Amino acid sequence: MPSRDAKVDTKKNTPPVRVESLSKSFGKQVVLKRISLEVGLGETLSVLGRSGTGKSVLLKLIIGLHKPDSGSIRVNGRDVTKLTLKELNEVRKKVGFLFQQAALYDSLTIEENVGFPLRRHSNLSGEQSRKRVRDLLASVGMEKDAHKLPGELSGGMQKRVGLARALALEPDILLFDEPTAGLDPITAAEIDDLILRLQKERHMTSVVVTHDIHSARAVSDRVALMRDGQFLIEGTFEDLQKSRDPFVVQFLGGS
Amino acid sequence: MPYSEAQVDQTRTLDAIGTWLWKFFEWFGDLALFCGRLARSAVTPPYEIREFIHQFDELGSKSLPLVALAGAATGIVLTLSTRDSLIRFGAKSFLPAVVIFSIIKESGPIITALVVSGRAAAGIGAELGAMKVTEQIDAMEASAVNPFNFLVATRVLACMLMLPLLTLVADFFGILMGWAANTAAEPISLQLFIHAGFKNVTFNDFLPPTLKTIVFGLLIGVISCFQGMNARGGTQGVERAATNSVVLASLFIILADVLLVRLILVFFS
Numbered sequence: 001m002p003s004r005d006a007k008v009d010t011k012k013n014t015p016p017v018r019v020e021s022l023s024k025s026f027g028k029q030v031v032l033k034r035i036s037l038e039v040g041l042g043e044t045l046s047v048l049g050r051s052g053t054g055k056s057v058l059l060k061l062i063i064g065l066h067k068p069d070s071g072s073i074r075v076n077g078r079d080v081t082k083l084t085l086k087e088l089n090e091v092r093k094k095v096g097f098l099f100q101q102a103a104l105y106d107s108l109t110i111e112e113n114v115g116f117p118l119r120r121h122s123n124l125s126g127e128q129s130r131k132r133v134r135d136l137l138a139s140v141g142m143e144k145d146a147h148k149l150p151g152e153l154s155g156g157m158q159k160r161v162g163l164a165r166a167l168a169l170e171p172d173i174l175l176f177d178e179p180t181a182g183l184d185p186i187t188a189a190e191i192d193d194l195i196l197r198l199q200k201e202r203h204m205t206s207v208v209v210t211h212d213i214h215s216a217r218a219v220s221d222r223v224a225l226m227r228d229g230q231f232l233i234e235g236t237f238e239d240l241q242k243s244r245d246p247f248v249v250q251f252l253g254g255s
Numbered sequence: 256m257p258y259s260e261a262q263v264d265q266t267r268t269l270d271a272i273g274t275w276l277w278k279f280f281e282w283f284g285d286l287a288l289f290c291g292r293l294a295r296s297a298v299t300p301p302y303e304i305r306e307f308i309h310q311f312d313e314l315g316s317k318s319l320p321l322v323a324l325a326g327a328a329t330g331i332v333l334t335l336s337t338r339d340s341l342i343r344f345g346a347k348s349f350l351p352a353v354v355i356f357s358i359i360k361e362s363g364p365i366i367t368a369l370v371v372s373g374r375a376a377a378g379i380g381a382e383l384g385a386m387k388v389t390e391q392i393d394a395m396e397a398s399a400v401n402p403f404n405f406l407v408a409t410r411v412l413a414c415m416l417m418l419p420l421l422t423l424v425a426d427f428f429g430i431l432m433g434w435a436a437n438t439a440a441e442p443i444s445l446q447l448f449i450h451a452g453f454k455n456v457t458f459n460d461f462l463p464p465t466l467k468t469i470v471f472g473l474l475i476g477v478i479s480c481f482q483g484m485n486a487r488g489g490t491q492g493v494e495r496a497a498t499n500s501v502v503l504a505s506l507f508i509i510l511a512d513v514l515l516v517r518l519i520l521v522f523f524s
Contacts, residue, residue: 060393064396065393065397085401089399090399095397097394099390099393099394099397100390101389103393103394104391104394105386105394106386116398116400120301120399120400165394165398
């Protein structure tokens with residue numbers, strides 16, 4: 001399991017994310033079929049695949065927003081499928097989630113959005129909390145827009161704020177759901193750079209769900225390609241490029 | 256042996272009725288589970304006091320003008336229509352009592368509930384529906400914040416506590432405008448109107464009907480939050496959540512009123 005950062009030794013630690021034989025259906029539609037994956041400490045895994053193949057569902061299962069039909073999901077060593085809500089919330093505090101459309105709270109300002117998790121889960125004073133929010137917004141280049149509402153921001157700016165909010169509780173793990181979807185190539189590259197910079201600074205374990213091959217190549221240590229609810233191939237991006245599988249060749253066609 | 260056309264039609268009709276009944280009971284089952292989760296959240300910390308105050312203020316300030324207007328209109332209409340009938344029966348002196356009894360016992364509470372249902376239920380259904388379809392509720396859960404504590408319990412409690420206060424506003428404007436409408440036809444002092452109207456009013460005539468609006472508030476809050484939290488399918492889902500919130504909340508209010516009026520008569524007459 002290669003890692004970009006030499007300081008991180010994944011073998012000595014329990015993998016922060018370990019999924020085993022996970023299955024999930026919605027009614028008659030089978031979304032995930034007994035999939036397994038492991039993400040090492042400080043590693044970034046990108047899950048690639050066509051739209052509607054269950055990539056986002058996988059992320060929501062990892063954070064306990066959906067219940068699996070079978071299988072186990074261990075986050076920081078705890079099986080989230082077997083936890084009470086209180087225990088699950090403790091696990092969630094250590095996991096940041098960037099949603100596809102950023103999912104910022106419409107009625108709150110940017111500042112309030114980023115401060116929302118802090119207000120509930122930290123012991124910071126009002127001034128300390130405001131400073132932390134300012135720092136987080138500065139780290140994603142959004143400090144000047146602190147008093148705006150989400151509706152006043154572009155898609156890329158919303159993603160930046162979503163990322164700042166995801167980082168508010170200083171998580172160990174970050175989950176990205178299509179971080180570059182709907183963005184122009186320049187903004188998408190800026191988001192990729194931001195993800196890379198944060199990974200370098202904070203050494204976080206990340207799972208990136210995307211169908212953007214360029215983004216996956218830029219931010220990942222390892223990639224896994226999904227097809228029909230299963231992983232077709234897993235390895236480095238170079239491994240994917242070497243594959244002769246027609247679907248892999250077709251998927252990478254543009255790269 | 257092939258089925259006749261009539262038999263096929265009959266099977267289809269039975270199938271459609273079966274599906275409808277299944278959905279009907281499924282809806283009530285889901286609502287019961289939702290209420291159970293709400294009840295647990297309402298008594299489990301953290302208590303979102305700030306959000307509750309915000310919702311209480313929002314609901315009150317936005318519904319107040321409408322409730323006052325509806326109460327005033329009810330007072331005028333009641334006075335005009337009752338006055339004509341009472342004159343015919345030679346009982347004109349009973350007008351203040353009839354108007355005031357009618358407003359505080361039934362018109363004020365039900366009009367308030369229906370107006371708030373139209374105003375707040377649609378708002379809550381649409382707001383939570385939009386939050387649901389844009390993953391804001393998922394984001395809240397992912398931030399380890401229980402959306403039932405933060406979004407649902409606060410709104411339901413705000414509805415329950417605000418309804419009786421708004422009912423007092425509707426009662427006040429109804430009685431005031433009832434007097435004004437009567438005075439336009441035949442001048443009478445406000446003091447005399449109030450005195451004649453409230454002469455035989457007891458707390459049992461006033462308190463139970465006013466407090467029954469707590470149940471109306473509960474219905475508005477629960478149904479609109481339930482519809483919003485279960486919205487699916489983009490903007491159409493939000494629209495459905497808003498419309499269903501108003502329609503179902505109004506319907507349940509009217510049905511609950513039948514039951515509550517009967518209970519009040521049994522226990523407080």
